[in-house]
Amino acid sequence: RDPVGTTPAATVTVTGAAGQIGYATVFRAAAGALLGPATPVRLRLLEVPQAARAAEGVAMELLDGAFPLLASVDVFDDPAAAFEGSEVGLLIGAKPRSQGMERADLLSANAGIFSVQGRAINDGAADSFRAVVVGNPANTNALIAASHAPDVPAERFTALTRLDHHRAEAQLAIACDVSVNDVDGIAIWGNHSASQYVDLTRATVQGRPAEEVLAERGLDRQWIDDFFIPKVAKRGAEIIRVRGGSSVASAAHAALRHVRTWLRGTDEGRWTSMAVPSTGAHGIPEGVVSSFPVTCSQGGYAIVEPWAVDEFSRARIDRSVAELLAEREAVAELGLLGPRA
Ligand code: NAD
Ligand code: LMR
Numbered sequence: 001r002d003p004v005g006t007t008p009a010a011t012v013t014v015t016g017a018a019g020q021i022g023y024a025t026v027f028r029a030a031a032g033a034l035l036g037p038a039t040p041v042r043l044r045l046l047e048v049p050q051a052a053r054a055a056e057g058v059a060m061e062l063l064d065g066a067f068p069l070l071a072s073v074d075v076f077d078d079p080a081a082a083f084e085g086s087e088v089g090l091l092i093g094a095k096p097r098s099q100g101m102e103r104a105d106l107l108s109a110n111a112g113i114f115s116v117q118g119r120a121i122n123d124g125a126a127d128s129f130r131a132v133v134v135g136n137p138a139n140t141n142a143l144i145a146a147s148h149a150p151d152v153p154a155e156r157f158t159a160l161t162r163l164d165h166h167r168a169e170a171q172l173a174i175a176c177d178v179s180v181n182d183v184d185g186i187a188i189w190g191n192h193s194a195s196q197y198v199d200l201t202r203a204t205v206q207g208r209p210a211e212e213v214l215a216e217r218g219l220d221r222q223w224i225d226d227f228f229i230p231k232v233a234k235r236g237a238e239i240i241r242v243r244g245g246s247s248v249a250s251a252a253h254a255a256l257r258h259v260r261t262w263l264r265g266t267d268e269g270r271w272t273s274m275a276v277p278s279t280g281a282h283g284i285p286e287g288v289v290s291s292f293p294v295t296c297s298q299g300g301y302a303i304v305e306p307w308a309v310d311e312f313s314r315a316r317i318d319r320s321v322a323e324l325l326a327e328r329e330a331v332a333e334l335g336l337l338g339p340r341a
Contacts, residue, residue: 009040009071011126013086015117016093017045017075018054020245021134024252025090026058030067033256034088036264040071046082046093047075079120086125090255091117091145094135096246103136103193103236107327111336114141118148118338125152128299132258133159134251138192139275139289140327146277146289148338154287155301158262159275161196161291163247163254164188168198168232172205175228176213182206187293187304188273189282189313190320191327196291197316198232200224202307221312229316265297271304272296281305282317288324 012029016022026043028034035041043062047055055075062073076082083089094110097103113135121129129152133142138159146157165188173180187199203210214224239247261272275291278284281303282292293304309317331337 004040004068006038009042010035010087011042011044011085012088012090013044013046013082014090014092015046015079015082015113016135018047018051018058019093020096020248021092021252021255022090023058024249025092025255026062027065027067028252028256029090030062030065030070030073032069034259035069036260037069040069042071043073044082044086045073045075046079047077048093049077052077079117080124083117083120084124086121087128087130088259089117089121089125089129089131090134090259091131091141092134092255094141097136097240098246099240104323104327106136107140107330108334110135110137110141111144111331111334114144115148115336115338118145121145122149122151125149130156130259130262130299131158132255132262133157134255136192137327139291139324140331142275142289143277143287143328144331144336144338147341150338150340154277154340157277157289158258158301159192159289159291160251160255160258161188161192161273161275162258162261163251164192164196164198164232164235164291165273166250166254166257167235168200171228171231172200172203172210175219176205176210176217178205183210184270185210186273187271188291189293189317190290191324192275192291193320193323194230194233194237195320195323196233197313197320198229199293199313200228201310201313202293225312262296262301263299266295270295274301276301276303279303282307282309283314284317284321285325288321288328290321290324 142159
């Protein structure tokens with residue numbers, strides 16, 4: 001048997017727990033992939049009333065796994081009850097896009113979910129509460145949730161761009177014919193959408209500048225701009241086309257890694273990508289939930305600075321941030337922003 005936890009159990013709320021990503025996430029969370037092998041988990045599964053029975057089925061399967069780290073599992077269809085005492089929120093529950101849709105098309109369909117959940121978090125979550133929003137459009141949904149939770153520090157509401165980070169690592173490794181373990185220093189900036197900027201300016205391959213290694217293979221900045229960045233930024237649509245549905249297991253894996261890294265910390269001298277409320281760093285307007293390179297330690301994170309953003313990068317970051325600002329304006333017009341906005 002694996003070791004049973006040695007620290008107190010933590011309460012984790014998973015929304016959309018009967019959905020595809022939820023289903024792919026909860027078993028690994030119960031096996032220790034979220035909080036590590038020392039911490040038992042109390043899972044609180046939130047679903048809409050129509051899917052609550054299916055979530056009961058997921059809970060039954062979780063029990064059937066006899067996971068040593070699973071302290072309890074409960075099902076809710078009421079956000080207030082689901083977030084009572086919650087320490088970690090995996091905000092997955094939302095409609096995924098289908099072929100031909102852009103993530104922005106989901107704005108009005110999904111935004112309402114996050115105002116209600118933000119209020120529930122404000123009223124009942126633990127002081128240590130942290131959230132990662134997976135449901136799209138993830139950055140703006142995190143902004144909405146934070147705006148409805150004025151008593152929770154805004155920086156605790158983050159959104160998932162770790163999947164984009166992983167995709168970029170994999171594509172860079174393929175382009176350079178190395179293992180992903182040889183690749184480091186990638187940064188994702190801006191929105192989790194086709195406008196995101198995948199930054200290779202600090203990336204390394206086997207310790208050498210990635211752009212230098214790519215150039216040796218005849219792949220220049222033009223290739224990065226015309227092929228590499230769109231390959232990563234449009235990977236979600238490519239998966240929908242090829243798999244016939246939006247990404248699931250890779251998204252679940254990224255969400256688990258996002259929280260694990262946040263809690264455990266990044267390795268010395270390394271960073272990851274997370275969408276977090278901007279502090280105004282790198283000229284990105286304060287409060288906008290944008291992806292940044294971040295380091296994590298002791299349960300917190302910090303945007304990596306100083307970082308000399310060159311002209312090429314600046315234009316691409318600004319384009320994605322402009323999209324985030326437009327999304328913010330759109331949800332403000334829909335009356336979806338709460339008291340902190
Ligand atoms: P899915 O349709 O399989 O599951 C979504 C689940 O959410 C459903 O079971 C639904 O009943 C539930 N739900 C809806 N509203 C809810 C609410 N108010 N409270 C609780 N549960 C609610 O979809 P999926 O494939 O699991 O995708 C979920 C979301 O994640 C989508 O918005 C998708 O676009 C997004 N996504 C994000 C990323 C990322 O990297 N950020 C990656 C992949 C997918
Ligand atoms: C993804 O990046 O795979 C998800 O955001 C799903 C999508 O709609 O692209």
